[in-house]
Amino acid sequence: MAERQNVRLLLFVADGEPRTFAAIQNIGRALESFHERAFLLEIVNVFDEPERAMAERVLVTPTLLAPESARRLVGDLSESSMVNYFLQSLR
Amino acid sequence: MKKAASGIAGLDQVLHGGFPAGRTTVVIGSPGCGKTVLAMQFLTNGAVEFGEPGLMISFEESAAALKSNFSGMSFPFGEIVDKSVHLVDGRLPADTVQAGSFDLGGLIAIASSLIAKHDIQRIAIDGIDALFALSGPGAHRRRELQRLLDWLTESRLTGVFTIKGIEDEGGVAGHFGLAEYIADGVIRLRTTLIGELSRRTVSVLKMRGAGFEAGEHPYLISDAGIRVLHTPRRTEMAAEVLSERLSTGVERLDRMLVGGYRKGTTTLISGLPGTSKTSLGSAFLNAGCRAGERCLFIGFDEPAEQMLFDVRSIGLDLEQWLRSGLLCAESFTTGGAIGDEHYLRIESLIDSHAPTRVVIDPITALEKSGGQEIAGIVSERLVGLMKARGITAVFTAVSDSHLGEMEATPMRVSTIADTWIFLSFANRGGERNRTLTIIKSRGTSHSNQMREMLLSVGGIDLADVYSAGGEVLLGTARMEYEQRQMLALGAEEERLVRELEAIDAESEDVKRQLRSAERNLERLTERRSSLIARASAIGGVHDRDAALVAERRRVDPVS
Numbered sequence: 282m283a284e285r286q287n288v289r290l291l292l293f294v295a296d297g298e299p300r301t302f303a304a305i306q307n308i309g310r311a312l313e314s315f316h317e318r319a320f321l322l323e324i325v326n327v328f329d330e331p332e333r334a335m336a337e338r339v340l341v342t343p344t345l346l347a348p349e350s351a352r353r354l355v356g357d358l359s360e361s362s363m364v365n366y367f368l369q370s371l372r
Numbered sequence: 373m374k375k376a377a378s379g380i381a382g383l384d385q386v387l388h389g390g391f392p393a394g395r396t397t398v399v400i401g402s403p404g405c406g407k408t409v410l411a412m413q414f415l416t417n418g419a420v421e422f423g424e425p426g427l428m429i430s431f432e433e434s435a436a437a438l439k440s441n442f443s444g445m446s447f448p449f450g451e452i453v454d455k456s457v458h459l460v461d462g463r464l465p466a467d468t469v470q471a472g473s474f475d476l477g478g479l480i481a482i483a484s485s486l487i488a489k490h491d492i493q494r495i496a497i498d499g500i501d502a503l504f505a506l507s508g509p510g511a512h513r514r515r516e517l518q519r520l521l522d523w524l525t526e527s528r529l530t531g532v533f534t535i536k537g538i539e540d541e542g543g544v545a546g547h548f549g550l551a552e553y554i555a556d557g558v559i560r561l562r563t564t565l566i567g568e569l570s571r572r573t574v575s576v577l578k579m580r581g582a583g584f585e586a587g588e589h590p591y592l593i594s595d596a597g598i599r600v601l602h603t604p605r606r607t608e609m610a611a612e613v614l615s616e617r618l619s620t621g622v623e624r625l626d627r628m629l630v631g632g633y634r635k636g637t638t639t640l641i642s643g644l645p646g647t648s649k650t651s652l653g654s655a656f657l658n659a660g661c662r663a664g665e666r667c668l669f670i671g672f673d674e675p676a677e678q679m680l681f682d683v684r685s686i687g688l689d690l691e692q693w694l695r696s697g698l699l700c701a702e703s704f705t706t707g708g709a710i711g712d713e714h715y716l717r718i719e720s721l722i723d724s725h726a727p728t729r730v731v732i733d734p735i736t737a738l739e740k741s742g743g744q745e746i747a748g749i750v751s752e753r754l755v756g757l758m759k760a761r762g763i764t765a766v767f768t769a770v771s772d773s774h775l776g777e778m779e780a781t782p783m784r785v786s787t788i789a790d791t792w793i794f795l796s797f798a799n800r801g802g803e804r805n806r807t808l809t810i811i812k813s814r815g816t817s818h819s820n821q822m823r824e825m826l827l828s829v830g831g832i833d834l835a836d837v838y839s840a841g842g843e844v845l846l847g848t849a850r851m852e853y854e855q856r857q858m859l860a861l862g863a864e865e866e867r868l869v870r871e872l873e874a875i876d877a878e879s880e881d882v883k884r885q886l887r888s889a890e891r892n893l894e895r896l897t898e899r900r901s902s903l904i905a906r907a908s909a910i911g912g913v914h915d916r917d918a919a920l921v922a923e924r925r926r927v928d929p930v931s
Contacts, residue, residue: 295477307472327478331485334478340429340462341503342477353465356472363471 287321288371289349293334295342296326300357304343307358315368347371373582376424376494376530379417380410381719382600386576386585392557396524396531397579401561405572406593407534408432410561411496412442413597414532416449419456424493424530426457427486429479432499435459446596458486464503473512480523487527495524496532518554556580561591566742571710574600590712599716601753618729618764619663621655624834628810628819633791636762637814638755640735640785642769643795647806648827649768652795653731654683654690655832656766660729661693668727669701670718672737676701679733687831700725706740711750714741719757728763735767735785751785790814795825798847805847808834824850 292308294301305324312320327334327342337346345354345367354367375389384390391397391414401407408430415426430438438459443450453459460482486492500517524531533555558577563570573588590601617631626632633639633656641649657667669690671679680690680701693699702721704714722730732754738747751767758765767785786792791813797804806825810818823834824847837850 293478295475295481298475298477300473300475301477304472327481328484331481335460335482335485338461338463338465340460340476340479340482341464341474343474344478345471351465352467352469354469354471355464356470356474359472363469367469367471 287319288347290320290322291325291337291346291348292322293325293327293337293339293342293344293346296328298342300343303357303359304345307361307364308345311358311361311364311368315365320368375582376418377422378410378414379421380413380598380600381723382589382591382602382716383410383574383598385602386574386589386600387579388583388585391530391532392579392582393530394525394528395556396521396529396533397557397559398555399532399534399559399561400537400577401534402563403536405561405563406591406598407536407561408438408498409593410598411498411532411534412438412449413447415457415494415496416447416452418494418530419452420448425490426494426496427460427483427490427492428457428496428498429460429462429483430498431462431502433461434463435461444595456490458490458492460486462497462500462503476516476520479520484527487529493529494531495527495529496534498534499536500533501536514554521554557582566710566746569708569710569742571712571742571746590710590715592713592716594717596720599720601712601715601719618656619659620652621657621659622652622832622834624823625652625808625832628821628823628834629791629813630816630818633764633766634813634815635764636759637790638758638765638767638785638788639791639793640767640769640789641793641795642771642786644771644797647795647797648825648832649770649795650679650733651683651686651688651827651832652793653733653766653768654679654688655686657699657729657731658688658690658693661690661696661698665698665729666725666727667693667699667729668721668725668731669699670721670730670732671701671703672706672734673740674703676703679703685829686827687829700727706737710742711738711746712742714738715750715753715757718754722757722761722763730758730763730765731768732765733768734770736769752788755785755788791816791818803847803849807837 290308292304294304308322312322325333327339334340337344337348339346341355343355343357345358345364347353350371352367352371354364358364374393375384375387375391376393377384377390378387399407399410411428415428418424418426428438433441439450439453442453449457462479483495487495497520500520521533524533537560557579559574560577561572561574563572565571572591572593574591575588576584576586585602592599592601616635617626617629617633618635619626619632620629641652643649653669657669660667669676669679680694683690690699690701694701700721702717704717706714718730718732735751735754736747738750741747754767755765757763767789769785792811794809794811796807796809798807806827807822808825809822810820822837824837826833826835835850
C-alpha cells in the first residue's frame with residue numbers, strides 16, 4: 282500500500298450560486314479531516330467549461346465526481362456524514 | 373402574440389397557431405401519454421418546416437434510446453438529429469448520491485453553450501420531475517423550477533417543458549402541481565377509460581395572453597406522431613352551396629336526385645344488413661373513378677379487399693381503380709380503438725390521398741369503438757370534415773332490426789346528412805325485394821316514390837313500383853302487374869284495329885256508291901244535253917217560219 286496514488290476529485294459548480302461557496306467550504310473541511318489518503322481536488326466552473334459538464338453529464342450543481350470510479354455526489358455537501366462515507370468508499 | 377407552430381396536426385388549431393413564441397409551455401401528463409412524442413415533434417417540425425434548430429434535454433431517456441425510439445417514426449427525426457435537433461442526456465447516473473441541496477447550474481451552462489453554438493431557437497426539457505423526485509423540500513423544488521423557467525424566458529426561446537403528472541381526481545399534475553402556477557401556459561395530456569378502451573385527450577389549462585380552443589380534444593399517437601382531433605369551426609367551412617351534381621353511379625337514382633348527389637354534401641344510406649348499402653356506395657366510387665376522380669373507401673372489421681371482391685358480382689370492377697391509384701381502400705378494426713382514433717386515421721388518409729369522393733361503410737361500426745355517444749360525436753365531426761374539405765361523401769348505416777327500421781336512425785348522422793336514402797326489404801308473396809326510398813335531400817326536388825332496387829351482373833338498377841289497391845307491388849307481383857297491363861293494352865289495340873278496318877270497309881262502300889251515283893249523274897247530264905240539242909233544232913225552224921209569216925202579215929215587231 283506504499284505507492285498509493287492521489288485520488289482525483291472534480292467539483293463541478295456554477296459560479297455565483299450560493300451553493301457553490303458552501304460546497305467548496307464543505308469539501309475543504311471534509312478533506313482536511315480525512316487523513317487516510319490524499320486527494321487531488323479540481324474545481325470546475327460549468328459556465329467556464331460547459332463542454333466538461335456535458336462530457337460528464339453534470340446537469341445539477343454542485344456535483345462532486347470521482348472520475349476513476351465514476352461515482353458522484355450531488356448537492357452542496359452539507360451532509361458531512363454522506364460526504365465522509367463517499368470519500369471512504371473511494372478505494 | 374407571436375406563435376411558434378408545433379406542426380402537430382390539430383394542436384396548432386387548438387392553440388390558435390401554436391405555442392406562444394419566446395415563452396415556455398408546460399406539458400403535464402401521466403406516463404405513456406405521449407409527452408416526449410409531442411416535444412420531439414415540436415422540435416423536429418420546428419427544424420424541418422420553420423428552420424428553427426432545437427435542443428432536447430431529456431431526464432428520462434438516453435440520447436441513444438431517443439434516437440432509436442424516434443428514428444422509426446414517419447416524421448423526419450432520423451434525418452435531422454444531431455444536425456438541427458440536438459440531444460442532451462440529463463439523467464443522473466444510477467449511483468448518484470445526494471448530499472445537500474442543489475441547483476441546475478450544469479443544465480443551464482450546457483444548454484447556454486449549445487444554444488450559442490447551434491443557434492438554438494426551440495428547446496424541450498423532458499421529464500424534469502425525474503430530477504426533482506430525488507428529494508428536497510417543496511419550496512426548494514419550486515424555487516429551482518422557477519429559476520429554470522426564468523432562465524428560459526430570458527433566453528427568448530420557445531420552450532416545451534414536460535412534467536409527469538399523476539392522474540388524480542382533478543387529473544392535474546399530482547405531486548408537481550406547482551408547475552401550473554409558475555408557467556405562463558399549461559397543457560394537459562390525459563387518458564381516460566371508457567369501458568375497456570382508453571381515450572386520450574389534450575386540453576389547455578391556461579395560456580396567459582393567448583387564445584385557445586377550450587375543452588378536451590381527443591388525440592392519437594401513431595408512428596406519424598401525435599395528431600389532435602380538431603373539427604374545423606363553422607367559419608372555416610367552405611360555405612358556398614355548390615349546385616354541381618355527382619353521379620351516384622346508378623342512372624335511375626341520378627334522375628330521382630335531379631342529377632345525383634350534390635357536390636360537397638354527405639349522404640346517408642341506411643338499411644338492414646343485406647340491403648345493398650355497400651353496393652350503392654361502391655357504385656358511387658366506381659362512377660367517380662371512371663370520371664378520373666380520386667376516391668377513398670373506409671371499411672370496418674372486414675378487409676377492404678373483400679368488399680372490392682364482393683361488388684364484382686354486380687359488375688363493378690373497383691380493383692382496376694385500386695391498381696391505377698385513383699382508389700384508396702382501407703379497413704379499420706373497431707375493437708380496442710376509440711372512435712376518435714378512427715376519425716384521425718380517416719383525416720390522415722384524406723390528407724394523404726386527397727379524395728373528392730369518400731365512402732365510409734358502415735359509419736355505425738363506430739359504436740363498437742367507445743359507444744353511441746362517442747360514435748355520434750365522431751360521426752358529426754366526420755360530416756364536418758367532409759364539408760370543410762369539399763368532399764362528397766356517402767356514409768352507410770346498419771339499422772337495428774330490433775327497433776323499427778326507421779327508428780333505428782344511425783346516430784345523429786341522419787339529421788346532419790344532406791341526403792338520406794333508406795333501403796329496405798318488402799316481404800310479399802314469399803319474396804324479399806329490395807326497396808329504395810329517398811327520405812330527404814336538401815336543396816333537391818327529389819322523387820318521393822319508393823323504387824325497387826335490382827342487382828345483377830349488369831349493375832344496379834331501379835324499377836318503378838306500382839300501387840294497386842293501396843298496395844305497393846314489387847318483384848313477381850310487379851311483373852305480373854306489368855304483364856296484365858300488357859294484356860289489357862293488347863286487347864285495346866285489337867279492338868282499335870278492328871274498328872279501323874270496319875271504318876275502312878265502310879268508306880270503300882261509300883266510295884263505290886259515290887262513283888256509281890256520279891256515273892248516273894253523268895248519264896243524265898248527257899241525255900239532257902242531247903234532248904236540248906234536238907229541241908233547239910226543232911225550235912230553229914219554227915223561228916225562221918215565224919219571221920217569214922210576220923213579214924207577210926206586216927205585223928208589228930215583237931218587242
